[in-house]
């Protein structure tokens with residue numbers, strides 16, 4: 028490999044983060060969420076690394092589930108969006124894939140289906156995210172209907188929290204209350220139905236949201252979703268290191284500008300290093316001048332617009348920066364959440380949107 032731009036995936040860090048998720052809620056089972064190519068980390072590699080420990084893997088859709096089955100993953104799998112067409116249900120039954128049922132049209136699909144093996148169904152309740160799920164007032168009725176279908180085996184109740192990462196607890200409290208009410212109503216007729224509530228933020232910050240099955244995603248990749256007063260990041264190890272090298276260094280006079288559109292102008296004589304990573308490699312073009320970048324472990328600042336294949340950094344205050352010096356765009360020493368704060372986005376998006384072009388190397 029010649030161009031030095033790559034992401035390194037630290038599988039030990041992944042294991043550590045999974046174990047941390049499990050320790051937080053030792054009586055629960057822990058679903059590793061590996062949708063969207065494991066948030067850009069490589070779903071097969073991540074799932075193979077966690078295959079001996081993960082109680083279940085969650086993905087968005089059947090295609091993602093089959094990719095895991097095809098590399099030999101035999102753990103239980105859950106489709107978070109369920110099925111889009113009824114013919115998928117046959118594959119789910121054959122390959123032991125559980126489905127979320129979030130809408131009446133999916134209930135209708137199941138009603139008319141005959142399957143060799145009944146499906147394990149996760150009935151999603153919309154407690155306030157208002158994206159997927161049956162309304163709380165209809166949940167017991169839908170549950171009873173599903174119970175009667177030959178195509179349906181085990182049932183689990185699931186909901187999703189909209190703002191467990193935020194300091195204001197009101198909305199999460201309301202969601203938890205609505206979910207508890209549904210659970211009680213269903214338990215009156217069908218006791219012992221398992222439940223699943225917590226994503227990473229729920230698991231980290233909301234002990235009341237920990238239940239039979241927790242569903243951490245981002246925290247497995249070592250990024251805390253709690254951005255204010257966070258005391259969790261210290262327990263997590265970022266899994267993705269986005270690296271490149273300095274490929275040019277120059278000194279420019281005060282008043283000279285750097286990059287397309289001349290958006291950054293030197294306020295003094297400045298040393299500018301060019302790094303072989305740009306938006307074509309997954310570094311966001313929205314990153315503002317001033318975004319931190321590590322050179323030889325020291326903090327430099329992005330200067331001017333990010334190009335497709337390169338970006339420029341001001342290294343005036345760092346001694347002796349040379350061609351070939353190591354650059355970390357984000358990783359264990361520079362958290363992707365911090366970089367995201369300069370790019371009007373979240374650490375979730377930065378890691379998930381990495382393009383194929385950037386080679387992935389396993390550590």
Ligand SMILES: *Cc1c(COP(=O)(O)O)cnc(C)c1O
Nearest residue numbers: 060107187226227242243244245
């Ligand atoms: C993506 C997702 C998760 C994981 O969320 P994180 O914030 O990454 O922990 C959990 N549950 C559902 C339904 C999801 O879609």
